[in-house]
Amino acid sequence: MAVFLPVLLSLGALLVTLLYLAGAFRRQRPGEPPLDRGWLPWLGHVIAFRRDTAEFLRRMRGQHGDVFTVQLAGDYVTFLMEPHSYGAVVKESRAKLDFEKFAVELVARVFGYHAQEDDHQRLEAVSHKYLMGDGLEELTEAMMLNLQNLMLEEAADGEWREDGLFHFCYSVVFRAGYLSLFGNEPAPGGDQSAGRRLDRQRSAGLFAEFRRYDRLFPRLAYAVLPPAQKLEAERLKRRFWEALSVGRMRERENVSGWVSERQQQMEEQGLEAAMRDRYMFLLLWASQGNTGPSAFWLLLHLARCPDALRAVKAEADGLLRESGQEVGPGKPPVRLTRRMLQQCPVLDSAVEESLRLAAAPVLIRAVLQDMTLRLHDEREYRLRRGDRVALFPYLSVQMDPEIHPEPSEFRYDRFLQPGGRLRKTDFSKGGRRLKYYTMPWGAGVSMCPGRFFAVNELKQFIFLMLAYFDFELLQPELGVPPIDRSRWGFGTMQPTHEVRFRYRMRI
Numbered sequence: 463m464a465v466f467l468p469v470l471l472s473l474g475a476l477l478v479t480l481l482y483l484a485g486a487f488r489r490q491r492p493g494e495p496p497l498d499r500g501w502l503p504w505l506g507h508v509i510a511f512r513r514d515t516a517e518f519l520r521r522m523r524g525q526h527g528d529v530f531t532v533q534l535a536g537d538y539v540t541f542l543m544e545p546h547s548y549g550a551v552v553k554e555s556r557a558k559l560d561f562e563k564f565a566v567e568l569v570a571r572v573f574g575y576h577a578q579e580d581d582h583q584r585l586e587a588v589s590h591k592y593l594m595g596d597g598l599e600e601l602t603e604a605m606m607l608n609l610q611n612l613m614l615e616e617a618a619d620g621e622w623r624e625d626g627l628f629h630f631c632y633s634v635v636f637r638a639g640y641l642s643l644f645g646n647e648p649a650p651g652g653d654q655s656a657g658r659r660l661d662r663q664r665s666a667g668l669f670a671e672f673r674r675y676d677r678l679f680p681r682l683a684y685a686v687l688p689p690a691q692k693l694e695a696e697r698l699k700r701r702f703w704e705a706l707s708v709g710r711m712r713e714r715e716n717v718s719g720w721v722s723e724r725q726q727q728m729e730e731q732g733l734e735a736a737m738r739d740r741y742m743f744l745l746l747w748a749s750q751g752n753t754g755p756s757a758f759w760l761l762l763h764l765a766r767c768p769d770a771l772r773a774v775k776a777e778a779d780g781l782l783r784e785s786g787q788e789v790g791p792g793k794p795p796v797r798l799t800r801r802m803l804q805q806c807p808v809l810d811s812a813v814e815e816s817l818r819l820a821a822a823p824v825l826i827r828a829v830l831q832d833m834t835l836r837l838h839d840e841r842e843y844r845l846r847r848g849d850r851v852a853l854f855p856y857l858s859v860q861m862d863p864e865i866h867p868e869p870s871e872f873r874y875d876r877f878l879q880p881g882g883r884l885r886k887t888d889f890s891k892g893g894r895r896l897k898y899y900t901m902p903w904g905a906g907v908s909m910c911p912g913r914f915f916a917v918n919e920l921k922q923f924i925f926l927m928l929a930y931f932d933f934e935l936l937q938p939e940l941g942v943p944p945i946d947r948s949r950w951g952f953g954t955m956q957p958t959h960e961v962r963f964r965y966r967m968r969i
């Protein structure tokens with residue numbers, strides 16, 4: 463027996479070390495939020511969290527209140543569910559709460575890209591220049607031309623076509639967005655219409671591949687793909703690295719400043735071409751993964767809500783009339799100026815409302831030093847270095863019936879003041895006005911830099927649908943499809959199944 467004693471002691475020590483590393487001995491210290499480690503060592507609650515994040519967090523909030531810490535696959539994550547106090551997280555200095563640490567790990571796993579130190583600042587600067595303010599004008603014009611190429615040219619015979627609404631919206635908005643940012647195919651021998659045809663064909667192929675990757679994305683991000691699908695994800699990644707490669711980009715025309723300047727910066731930094739190609743895939747994903755699904759929810763809600771459709775159409779018709787444009791056979795394609803896109807409060811409200819219902823990012827920050835989280839009501843919680851802090855505004859803001867009565871209903875005028883001309887921004891909870899009352903774009907340092915372009919894309923798409931097309935749902939009695947619960951946390955949600963519809967161009 464004595465012979466085995468050292469072995470047993472070593473095994474015991476190993477077990478204790480493993481349990482320690484697995485967080486089995488962690489206790490809530492005075493001043494810290496309630497701690498719920500879950501039953502499984504190291505994994506904690508990750509299975510329930512992944513299965514249905516919203517449901518899990520609702521349950522935890524019921525048990526522990528609006529601030530709590532849970533163990534998720536080795537990480538301790540403190541969720542703050544009290545929206546008046548969101549500023550304490552999104553405005554905290556980067557020295558204490560950092561967004562990049564988590565993002566760097568994710569992009570390495572999902573896109574194979576190894577982040578450079580100043581990536582975030584450089585992307586911010588380029589986004590400022592090309593995705594906001596005056597810089598956005600050129601991109602918005604390119605988007606209009608590409609949307610018209612994809613939407614009008616193929617439907618020019620005026621025949622009824624049937625499709626899945628999700629597929630239709632995602633395909634059109636993805637492809638037009640991709641062509642606007644990453645450029646057009648060169649016109650063979652200067653033949654513009656052949657160039658446009660190539661754009662339609664090749665972007666359709668790319669979209670089909672993107673959707674394959676898109677379906678794998680949540681499990682890839684959580685690193686739980688089975689081997690065969692992992693291989694498929696690798697194949698798709700390589701396909702995109704190649705399709706968006708530096709060499710390919712040089713052949714394209716009208717590549718946006720957002721993409722070309724970022725390329726140039728990376729080249730000047732001496733980043734190898736293979737890594738730059740990977741970064742391009744990251745940009746494609748960030749710019750195209752949410753807008754198409756958002757277009758789907760918006761068009762679906764409008765198609766299901768005659769009042770909303772009527773109000774949005776009246777606004778669009780009015781703007782076209784005021785600008786002296788007519789839609790019809792022989793007329794030039796409509797032009798939507800920046801001013802027109804800025805003067806549609808009804809459509810703006812409908813866009814904001816559909817995003818409130820469908821955009822559900824989890825915002826995550828790494829705690830870089832021991833610190834205190836101060837809530838608006840004077841409560842204070844101590845946070846440990848190495849942990850994470852997270853917000854899930856979908857549940858604590860967007861679906862809160864006190865902030866948004868009947869939160870599951872689509873009310874196209876929810877973000878309009880009485881009178882219907884001005885944006886409504888005063889929403890309250892507990893008798894106090896809220897700063898963060900809907901957060902589809904995130905907030906603070908990681909707030910989506912593409913939000914102005916994304917809203918323009920959605921509005922342009924809806925304008926064209928209303929101006930040029932008749933469309934109807936084929937089975938309106940089926941209602942709004944449920945959202946796919948495996949995708950919480952990644953941006954705009956997707957439906958669990960298609961919605962059949964038909965459309966035809968009015969000629």
Ligand code: HEM
Binds near residue numbers: 585824902905911
């Ligand atoms: C409806 C469409 C869109 C939605 C709902 C959306 C939402 C978001 C959200 C929530 C984030 C922040 C994630 C976080 O905090 O971790 C984000 C980041 C980002 N978005 Fe968007 N986005 C949309 C469209 C776009 C478009 C059109 C572009 C570019 C043209 C874009 C570019 C980006 C980039 C580059 C980031 C990363 C920012 C960074 O690293 O700081 N997005 N987006």
